[in-house]
Amino acid sequence: MSHKDQAARAEILARLAASREELKRVLDPEEPAADGGAMPGQPSSGAFPRSRTMQMLMSGRGLGTLGAAAAGLLLARPAWALRVLRLLPANAVARMLVARAIAALRTK
DSSP: HHHHHEEEEEHHHHHHHHHHHHHHHSSSSOOOOOSSOOTTTTTOOOOOOSSHHHHHHSSSHHHHHHHHHHHOOOOOOHHHHHHHHSSSOOHHHHHHHHHHHHHHHHOO
C-alpha cells in the first residue's frame, strides 16, 4: 500500500470516527445521573425502559414519529397494519404506555 493510499485511508477513518461520534451524541444524549452512581449516558439499573431504542421511542420526538408512521400505515394499508399490530407484544406496549402515563401524572 502506497503512502498516498495510507493517507487517504487515515482520512476516511478519521471522518468515519467523527460521524460516529456525532451520531452517538445525537441519538444517545447524556442525561444527568439521578443516583450519582451511574455513568453518564448509561441508564440506571432500575430505569424503565432499559433499552436505548425504547427510551428513544418513548421520548417526545420518538412517540411523534412512531405515531405518524403508524397513522400513515393505517391509512395506506389498514389490513396489513392490523396484521402487524397482532405481532406486537401487547403486554410490553401496555406496560410502557402505563409507565408513561404515570410519569406524566407525577410531573403535573
